[in-house]
Amino acid sequence: xxxxxxxxxxxxxxxxxxxxxxxxxxxxxxxxxxxxxxxxxxxxxxxxxxxxxxxxxxxxxxxxxxxxxxxxxxxxxxxxxxxxxxxxxxxxxxxxxxxxxxxxxxxxxxxxxxxxxxxxxxxxxxxxxxxxxxxxxxxxxxxxxxxxxxxxxxxxxxxxxxxxxxxxxxxxxxxxxxxxxxxxxxxxxxxxxxxxxxxxxxxxxxxxxxxxxxxxxxxxxxxxxxxxxxxxxxxxxxxxxxxxxxxxxxxxxxxxxxxxxxxxxxxxxxxxxxxxxxxxxxxxxxxxxxxxxxxxxxxxxxxxxxxxxxxxxxxxxxxxxxxxxxxxxxxxxxxxxxxxxxxxxxxxxxxxxxxxxxxxxxxxxxxxxxxxxxxxxxxxxxxxxxxxxxxxxxxxxxxxxxxxxxxxxxxxxxxxxxxxxxxxxxxxxxxxxxxxxxxxxxxxxxxxxxxxxxxxxxxxx
DNA sequence: GGGAATGAAAC
DNA sequence: GTTTCATTCCC
Numbered sequence: 001x002x003x004x005x006x007x008x009x010x011x012x013x014x015x016x017x018x019x020x021x022x023x024x025x026x027x028x029x030x031x032x033x034x035x036x037x038x039x040x041x042x043x044x045x046x047x048x049x050x051x052x053x054x055x056x057x058x059x060x061x062x063x064x065x066x067x068x069x070x071x072x073x074x075x076x077x078x079x080x081x082x083x084x085x086x087x088x089x090x091x092x093x094x095x096x097x098x099x100x101x102x103x104x105x106x107x108x109x110x111x112x113x114x115x116x117x118x119x120x121x122x123x124x125x126x127x128x129x130x131x132x133x134x135x136x137x138x139x140x141x142x143x144x145x146x147x148x149x150x151x152x153x154x155x156x157x158x159x160x161x162x163x164x165x166x167x168x169x170x171x172x173x174x175x176x177x178x179x180x181x182x183x184x185x186x187x188x189x190x191x192x193x194x195x196x197x198x199x200x201x202x203x204x205x206x207x208x209x210x211x212x213x214x215x216x217x218x219x220x221x222x223x224x225x226x227x228x229x230x231x232x233x234x235x236x237x238x239x240x241x242x243x244x245x246x247x248x249x250x251x252x253x254x255x256x257x258x259x260x261x262x263x264x265x266x267x268x269x270x271x272x273x274x275x276x277x278x279x280x281x282x283x284x285x286x287x288x289x290x291x292x293x294x295x296x297x298x299x300x301x302x303x304x305x306x307x308x309x310x311x312x313x314x315x316x317x318x319x320x321x322x323x324x325x326x327x328x329x330x331x332x333x334x335x336x337x338x339x340x341x342x343x344x345x346x347x348x349x350x351x352x353x354x355x356x357x358x359x360x361x362x363x364x365x366x367x368x369x370x371x372x373x374x375x376x377x378x379x380x381x382x383x384x385x386x387x388x389x390x391x392x393x394x395x396x397x398x399x400x401x402x403x404x405x406x407x408x409x410x411x412x413x414x415x416x417x418x419x420x421x422x423x424x425x426x427x428x429x430x431x432x433x434x435x436x437x438x439x440x441x442x443x444x445x446x447x448x449x450x451x452x453x454x455x456x457x458x459x460x461x
Numbered sequence: 462g463g464g465a466a467t468g469a470a471a472c
Numbered sequence: 473g474t475t476t477c478a479t480t481c482c483c
Contacts (some may be wrong), residue, residue, distance in 0.1 A: 069479090070469080070478045071469090071478075072468095072478055072479070073467065073468040074467080075467035075468060075479095076478050076479050076480095079466065079479060079480075083479080083480060083481060109480070109481050110479090111466065112466090114467070115466090117467070132468085148476090148477085148478095149470095149476095150471060150472080150477065151476070
């Protein structure tokens with residue numbers, strides 16, 4: 001049984017940590033940490049992209065003030081995601097968009113986020129609450145002695161003598177129906193959720209007359225916008241990548257039309273507990289359907305360089321997988337490139353800032369030659385969660401994937417779909433590589449593998 | 462730097 | 473019940 005080495009990097013250990021990849025018989029991919037490793041010669045912190053933005057628990061205590069921020073609550077997480085999706089940085093938006101934004105500027109982001117939050121279906125809210133709980137637990141792990149101590153009697157406090165919430169509206173009585181209730185949806189149904197990817201609500205005008213901000217019943221209900229009820233995206237909205245011909249397939253995978261995967265793509269409860277990774281359950285429904293073939297096929301039509309832009313969403317799973325497989329996204333000639341091709345060392349840009357990381361979410365910055373640089377952000381490595389065997393767990397908390405799914409849905413550019421599909425393809429392709437055959441029933445969102453090969457030998461680590 | 466949102470936690 | 477603060481954009 002061999003073990004390959006993965007160089008880990010964390011902010012707390014700029015020199016890097018050597019992580020031993022320990023092949024196990026289980027369907028888990030675990031890392032065991034050794035704290036004495038040298039940093040990769042081909043990967044320095046300076047080369048690495050900036051760590052993704054944090055969501056409270058991920059924030060590093062300011063080195064100057066050493067103030068430990070509070071863990072974010074569910075709404076804060078939601079709002080962060082909301083603004084990330086709705087924010088159009090000045091300078092990158094079109095004149096038309098800028099004009100539209102100026103008009104919309106009446107309502108603040110927080111206001112709109114609040115509206116969206118109130119209209120969020122309970123099940124989606126629950127997910128954010130779950131994320132908040134996760135953040136809280138992780139926060140507690142990272143800061144065992146932390147205690148919230150709000151500073152009273154600050155200058156700003158005197159101003160709020162009335163402490164009347166400026167705009168706390170009663171929760172509207174909503175009838176939120178999901179797609180499964182399609183048959184009963186009628187004119188009295190409210191607009192489905194304004195989850196982060198959903199459409200903006202009309203801006204608030206006068207707080208005194210906004211007690212009921214429910215949409216008019218005349219607003220047509222848009223099906224398929226529910227985060228967890230649209231495993232498949234509407235054809236009219238999404239342009240699926242053309243299915244490559246079988247001749248493009250170089251893997252040994254079984255032939256599997258994506259349509260036949262449909263029954264397995266349905267909303268389901270998902271969770272990931274690093275303390276019991278064997279019980280991890282992941283849902284396939286977070287991603288749109290994809291074509292079970294090599295990603296290279298899709299790269300025919302998608303500029304590989306765009307796969308690694310900050311706007312791209314790549315699962316940490318895929319990132320690590322890519323690194324292990326020696327694929328950095330640059331596939332100049334798909335027709336002549338084997339499924340997994342050794343690629344000249346070069347920095348990979350695998351840190352889309354849209355990705356949210358938790359200690360359980362391993363982000364990878366890597367190169368083809370230096371396996372990959374693993375970064376749990378920014379929890380110190382010695383505080384990573386351990387599985388019962390003392391290994392560091394590599395996994396993807398589903399909640400964050402759900403957010404990623406929102407990103408995908410928010411993207412109206414069909415190319416985004418293609419990119420996502422290509423990345424998903426890659427995970428699938430790597431699974432093929434590892435297993436020899438892609439399991440159509442496998443959850444490709446969770447890359448659980450049996451390491452029955454020696455990656456260090458094959459990839460010359 | 463204040464305001465905006467909601468929720469958790471401390472007073 | 474009241475206040476602070478977590479995030480992050482806008483003004």
